[in-house]
Amino acid sequence: MILIIYAHPYPHHSHANRCMIEQAMTLPGVEVRSLYQLYPDFDIDIAAEQAALTRADLVIWQHPMQWYGVPPLLKLWIDKVLSHGWAYGKGGAALQKKSLMWAVTTGGGEHHFTLGDRPGFDTLAQPLQATALYCGMYWLPPFVIHNAFVCDDETLTRRASAYQQRLRDWQETQRG
């Protein structure tokens, strides 16, 4: 099962992420948990989130980039749900051998992350990659839509289809 942990602060105003979610949801075996809709008061149901993770083989953290990182509710989700003795530490093996993919949209173009002394995209991914590896998960190559703010509908649809294809390819590898 593919579990998409979706963190868009204003899901009804989204273009890029909404397009991606719509494409992903056409596939069987995909569950989406929209954190800002489930927990508008930031009161995360840790047991429900851990149960969903237990069902998953591939976990995706999908969100718009905000200030070069994750939106606050996803950060809180990571802090609360990936708990000691469950995700890491003594007896904490619940996520081992599951896969993790970072699916992110950015307002900036690809060059925005390589010009000047701004950190490159891979550097920004490191805290999430380290978190996944610390929990014994496999880190898959991230999926990115750059320029999400100014993308025309055709480009967005094409990129969202590529996202769906990534998920489909992963499902194929599981069958094989």
Ligand SMILES: Cc1cc2nc3c(=O)[nH]c(=O)nc-3n(C[C@H](O)[C@H](O)[C@H](O)COP(=O)(O)O)c2cc1C
């Ligand atoms: C508070 C805030 C912070 C943002 N920070 C960044 C950033 O650091 N880098 C970037 O490329 N885009 C940044 N953006 C732009 C969003 O990533 C972009 O609007 C979003 O990916 C578009 O996706 P959507 O159509 O699903 O909302 C920021 C947007 C907001 C509202």
